[in-house]
Structure formats: structure tokens, C-alpha cells
Amino acid sequence: MDIQLKRGMLDVCVLAAIKDGESYGYKIIKDMSPYITLSESTLYTILKRLENAQMLTVRSAEHGGRLRKYYQITNKGRERIEEFKSEWREVMVMYQFVSKEDSGYD
């Protein structure tokens, strides 16, 4: 899939992946993999960005000797998801502009 087309959607997808309960990096990738492919470097970049934007909070916890970072969505994060849904209408306008056939009229 075209990288550019994913832009602006991945952030929100990651938020959606944790909206029903906290999760951690590796699990997020696994959970999303049937629907969306993203590399580890991409995910951790996004998580950091969302943390800076206060759309999620992080807590570190040990699990089986390994350190894990658990991510939890904030209200701001949920608002971002709603905002995205609103913007989606404009995206559909663009899609329809592309996919509409020539009517023959003008």
C-alpha cells in the first residue's frame, strides 16, 4: 500500500488500538497486523508522538524479567479519534471526486 495514503491515519489507528484498554508496543503491532501493517520503528515513533501530544499516558512495568511500557489513551486521545471521524467526510469528498465517472454533461 502506498505509504503516503497511510499518513494521517496511522496515529489514529494506534489510538484506536488502545481505546478499549491499555496495551504495549509489541502487542499493538500484533493486534493491528490483520488490518494494518506497520513496522516497529514506525510504531514507537508514533507512540512517542502521541505521548508528547498528551493523547496517551505511559507506565513502565516489569513483565517476565522484561520491561514493558503500557500505553493508555487519554480524553484528548479520544477527542482526536472523534475529530478524525469528522474529517473523514472531507476525505470521502476527495475520493468521490476521483472515482466519479464523466457524466457527459457539464
Added chain:
Amino acid sequence: MDIQLKRGMLDVCVLAAIKDGESYGYKIIKDMSPYITLSESTLYTILKRLENAQMLTVRSAEHGGRLRKYYQITNKGRERIEEFKSEWREVMVMYQFVSKEDSGYD
């Protein structure tokens, strides 16, 4: 609208704007403006990119003392539109991933 969300769509929108007949920069912006807003700098960047990718051809012609560049879509450009439509399915998968409500199960 979020800039990032437009990415990967604008190129195809411009191709769509000329798919029913050749046009020129200024007119393309006017034609698209009810649906999609894009600045001149963005458009001419895109036109140059599409030309390099051989998705459109250009001819210069004088019109009312002013120089105009007329852009015409190529087969490769039309193929790009079709390719985009295919990729759209994956975009919708991402959108549904974001917009789906928690089922309560799992």
C-alpha cells in the same frame, strides 16, 4: 483539514481533474476548489511530479498574450487512478478499524 490526511490523494485528484480533457494550472485549482482546496505552490509541485512520472504530458501555448501550460493525462495516469481505487479498499479497512465500536466481546 489535516495536511497529512490529504497525502497520497492530491496527486490522484489532480489526475482526476484532467481526465475528461486537457486543462491548465489555474483552471485546475478553480475546478477543484468546491471540493478540494490546494495552493498554487502545491499544485505546480504536483504537476511537475506527475510529469516526471509520465502520468501526464504538457504543451505550452499562448493565450491572450500569456503563456499557458496545458496538461493532458496519459494512459499511465489513468492506470494510477485505477490503482488508487484498488488501494482504497485498504484505506477503508483502516477507517473501519478506527471507527468500529467496542463489541464488548473478546
Added chain:
DNA sequence: ACACAATACTTCGTGATATGATGTATTACA
């Protein structure tokens, strides 16, 4: 005659960001 809007295209710098490559470290398993 003068100012200003509209038409038409160009170039430059900037910020955002998805990704591959690479690295570190532990656990599980064959």
C-alpha cells in the same frame, strides 16, 4: 493615468512523518 484584482506560472525553505537499518537485551525452545 493609476491602483488593484485577477490570471498564470515559478522557486525556495520548512515541517511533518513513515520506514529501513541497526542496536540492545531477555526469554523460550529445539
Added chain:
DNA sequence: TGTAATACATCATATCACGAAGTATTGTGT
């Protein structure tokens, strides 16, 4: 003993939308 899986981090790179600024002409209002 080695390899895969788990888990997170950093860096450099390429792509790209946009504002700002510039050039030049035509049309219009006063």
C-alpha cells in the same frame, strides 16, 4: 548452543504539502 520470539530505541533518509515571495500580463474601476 544457537535461533526465534519478545520488547524497546535511535538514526538517517525520502517524500511531500504548504506559505512566502517573486515575475509578468490583462482587465477593471475611478
